[in-house]
Amino acid sequence: MTSDHLRQLEQRTIYILREAYSRVKPLGMLWSIGKDSNALLWMARKAFFGNVPFPVIQLDTDMELPEVYAFRDRIVPEWNLRLQVEHCPPEAEMDQTLPPATRAAARKTEGLKNLIRRQGYRGILLGIRRDEQSTRAKERVFSPRGIDGAWDFRDQPPEFWDQYKTDVPDGAHLRIHPLLHWTELDIWLYTRQEGIPIVPLYLARDGKRYRSLGEKNITFPIDSNASSIDEIIAELETTRMPERAGRAMDHEAEDSFERLRTTGYM
Amino acid sequence: MVDAAQLRLVVVGHVDHGKSTLIGRLLHDTGSLPDGKAEEVRAISARRGMPVEWSFVLDALQAERDQAITIDTTRLWFRTARRSCVIIDAPGHREFLRNMISGAAEADAAILVVDAQEGMREQTRRHAYLLHLLGITQVVVVVNKMDACGFSEARFREVGSAATGYLARIGLHPVAVIPIVARDGDNLGQASGRMPWYGGPSLLESLDGLLVAAPDSTRPLRLPIQDVYKFDERRILVGRVEAGRLRVGDSLLFSPSNRSARVATIESWGPGNAPLEAGAGDSVGFTLDEPVFVERGDVASHHDQAPKLSPLFRCHLFWLSDRPLVPGRSLRLKLATDEARVSVETVERVVDTETLEPVDRTEVRRNDMATVVLRCRELLSLDPHAESPATGRCALIDGFDTVAGGVIDLVGFPDQRPTVQRRSSDLYMVEHLLSAEARAARNGHAGAVIWLTGLSGAGKSTLAMQVERELFARGYAIYVLDGDNVRRGLNADLGFAPEDRAENIRRVGEVAALFADAGVVVITAFISPYRADRERARAAAAGCFHEVYVRADLATCERRDPKGLYQRARSGAVAEFTGISAPYEEPEDPELLVDTAENSLEACVAAVVRYVVERTAISAG
Known part of the structure; x- marks a missing residue:
């Protein structure tokens, strides 16, 4: 991978961010405070010349790790972000037929739906990637969601030549995915090149690190000695373990993540 | 470390010819599957009571596995000896064409899968045609399931040449045609022991020979404007350089608004100096030296290599x-x-x-x-x-x-840019001391432009000359501007390219307007096939322009063929001949219509004479 490759990825993301800002209003961005959405925020600052001209939304389950909250409170004033914290409804209100970890994750879906309903967002930017998970591989860059927030993966709009779907009926919204074409390795290479700050939980301590950050009750660290970004990159170039191995909700049933996504999960 | 650019591949072909199996096996053979995935596929296959089905690698969604077809495009990464590749999986089911397009539109190259037994089928051809339409020129053909035809070289040649023949007709020339068994991996990574008669490259070898499309900085600059930002005192225009280079100091032309200004700065955020230039593929922001009005949709270019302007396109x-x-x-x-x-x-x-x-x-x-x-x-x-x-x-x-x-x-x-080029601002209209009324009173009629339009052979010139003689006899100040006559002098510098035709008509329109202003009834006899050109002539002679559609069907015109032009156009000796190989846009709402196929010449002449007399009478104003 050369920096030329990273530059192409970055320039494409900037193009998508600007398309979203031009065509879809009101627009907000989900910030999980993980490595992907931090990189996305970084590129938004490049796209808009130091500004982030839309609210940055955290779907808060009060279950994030303390390092995550600390990172958030440091970055918000430093990057002059308009932060909007949405508290997600309790697990008791979720679909009880879902397996336990999937149910916990579904809280974020409901939080997001509440926020969109209340604030009338037409577009939500989020930092998912195609290589993360096979259902995400099927996503469009501009992906419409019905009034109930559901994703109809059987009836996705055609998307070609960067002519994106930018119009949806009232009440529906668009999920906009400017990082879809990046891989996990690309994100780390870019984070290193640009010096983007990260939550320290990604770096190994006592033989364990978080490869993917989620709520503390349903996300687990992996075995690793990678204590710097260089070491993470070296690890990724040889690993054959999937990125979301430490995410409980992906592994409860063959279709658990798919069920989450069709009902509106990120 | 792989240093070549990433190759984007699309896999297309008829349903059940083995596209997903090929992809699954490629991922397996290149060591690209995550740990446990091969075991998962074996377990799922066993649970469903079938042999190992590599396509399950792709079928992430429950619904797909149940239907055993791939529903949507997906992306899969693997590496060859030389480079990293991403496969955009495109399904073959007929109703999912739009998904295939979504994937194929951004591919550098395609693998066309053809079943050795079934050969080319409806979707094989449709997908190939679509590749051609999408501008993908690099295609590798794989003839799959060679085991099912006993690894027959003859069958391979037969299917391969049918594929090559079809592709050639749409201008595609495959870089390789390879016999494979996707399920078992024959000729994917290395030569198959079961087809010793095949001496060509393996699929992976052929992929290593393909080129990655890169944005082209050597072409003329094209920078479509995405947005205009005013976050601070700067007014920053943003967009992606789709081709060419942008430099500080460049004089830019914006189309279709036809405004121009110079690049003052190229803006960026972050450490380092502001860039002095940007190349194709860059998402840029820049400021102008003058506050000209530019908006999203305008395309910035250099003046000498600007895009064309037209209200009409194919x-x-x-x-x-x-x-x-x-x-x-x-x-x-x-x-x-x-x-x-x-x-x-x-x-x-x-x-x-x-x-x-x-x-x-x-x-x-x-x-x-x-x-x-x-x-x-x-x-x-x-x-x-x-x-x-x-x-x-x-x-x-x-x-x-x-x-x-x-x-x-x-x-x-034709390029309509000449019609919008800003005229010199140092012109001042000088008022005549004579009024149009005074001229009309002297002549006994008002000036007018009688604009005849119609196919070659419709009878424009004949009609014009007859009307001229008739009205001259009645004392009218009248003159005919005829196509071939004007081209001998005023427009001798013009040929028959669309731009030249447009300019020919523009000049005729301006000259006709001057005649009319002088009080003369001027009849023009030009095919003038484009509505936009006629509208321009109407604007030049504002208020005294009369469009007369001289209509005759193409068959009649071709039968008359007074200049032998149709015959030459049919034989290809005359290019872009209106009605044959170039469009004729019928008038939507002409002031007068005369049909020379259905009416006699006398009747048509009388109709035009009557119209001119009525419309140029002084009382009619």
Whole structure:
């Protein structure tokens, strides 16, 4: 991978961010405070010349790790972000037929739906990637969601030549995915090149690190000695373990993540 | 470490010819599957009581496994000896054409999978045609399931040459044709022991020979404007350099608004100096030295290599909607960053992808490939697709949905830029001391432009000369401007290219307007096939312009053929001949229509004379 490759990825993301800002209003961005959405925020600052001209939304389950909250409170004033914290409804209100970890994750879906309903967002930017998970591989860059927030993966709009779907009926919204074409390795290479700050939980301590950050009750660290970004990159170039191995909700049933996504999960 | 650029591949072909199996096996053989995935596939296959089915690697969704077809495009990464590749999986099920397009539109190359037993099928051809339409020129053909035909070299040659033959007819030349068994990995990574007669490259070797499309900085600059930001005191224009280079100090021309200004700065955020130039593929921001009005949809270029301007263009498209496309349909056009309403002027042809012959209907149905002419109320900034892909292709939107995509072809459509070039600002109109009324009183009639338009052979010149003689006899100040006569002098410098034809008509329109202003009734006899040109002539002679449509059907004109031009056009000796190989746009609402096929010459002359007398009478004002 050369920096030329990273530059192409970055320039494409900037193009998508600007398309979203031009065509879809009101627009907000989900910030999980993980490595992907931090990189996305970084590129938004490049796209808009130091500004982030839309609210940055955290779907808060009060279950994030303390390092995550600390990172958030440091970055918000430093990057002059308009932060909007949405508290997600309790697990008791979720679909009880879902397996336990999937149910916990579904809280974020409901939080997001509440926020969109209340604030009338037409577009939500989020930092998912195609290589993360096979259902995400099927996503469009501009992906419409019905009034109930559901994703109809059987009836996705055609998307070609960067002519994106930018119009949806009232009440529906668009999920906009400017990082879809990046891989996990690309994100780390870019984070290193640009010096983007990260939550320290990604770096190994006592033989364990978080490869993917989620709520503390349903996300687990992996075995690793990678204590710097260089070491993470070296690890990724040889690993054959999937990125979301430490995410409980992906592994409860063959279709658990798919069920989450069709009902509106990120 | 792989240093070559990433190759984007699309895998296409008929349903069940083994596309997903090929991809699954490729991922397995290149060591690209995550730990446990191969075991998972074996377990799922066993649970369903079938042999190892590599396509399950791709079938992430429960619904797909149940139907055993791939529903949507997906992305899969692997590495060859030389480079990293990403496969955009494109399904073969007929109703999922739009998903295939979504994937294939961004591919550098395609693998076309053909079943050795079944050979080329309907979707094989349709997908190949679509590759051609999408501008993908690198194709590897794999003849799959060679085990099912006993590894027969003869069968391979037969299927391979059928594929090559079809591709050649649409201008595609495969880089390799390879016999494979995707399920077992034969000839994917290395030579197959079961087909010793094959001495060509393996699939992975052939992939290593393909080129990655890169944005081209050597072509003329095209920078469609995405947005204009005013976050602070700077007014920053943003957009992606689709081709060419942008430099500080460049004088830019914006189309279709036709404004210009210089690049003052190229803006960036972050450490380092502000860049002095940007190349193709860069998403840039820049400021101008003058506050000219520029908005999203404008295309920035250099002055000497600007895009064309036309309200009308031809589009080779694929149609994705259940609602058929018919002439007159109004749709929303997305062209680079511009959006505009367009209507369907004509459906020139619907292509049968089986035979590549035109189908006998003018209704474009779901999944059809067709050629149509689209019209916009305003001028659009356009490029032929072959010259500038990013500004030479478009999407069509109906309501909330994208219903078509197509590439632009401007053969036969003139560049209208001369019509909008800003005139010198140092001109001052000098008022005459004589009024139009005084001239009309002297002549006994008002001046007028009687603009005859119609096909070659419709009878314009004959009619004009007869009307001239008749009215001259009645004492009218009258003169005919005829096509061939004008071309000998005033327009001797012009040829017959669309731009020259437009300029020919522009000059005639201006000269006719001067005649009319002088009080003369001037009759012009020019084919003047384009509505836009005639509208310009009407504007030049504001208030005294009369469009007369001299109509005769093409067959009649061709039978008359007074100059032998139709014969020469049919034989190909005359290019872009109106009615044969270039369009004629009928007047929508002419002041007078005379049909010379249905009426005698005398009747037509009388009709025009009567019209001129009535409309130039002094009492008629």
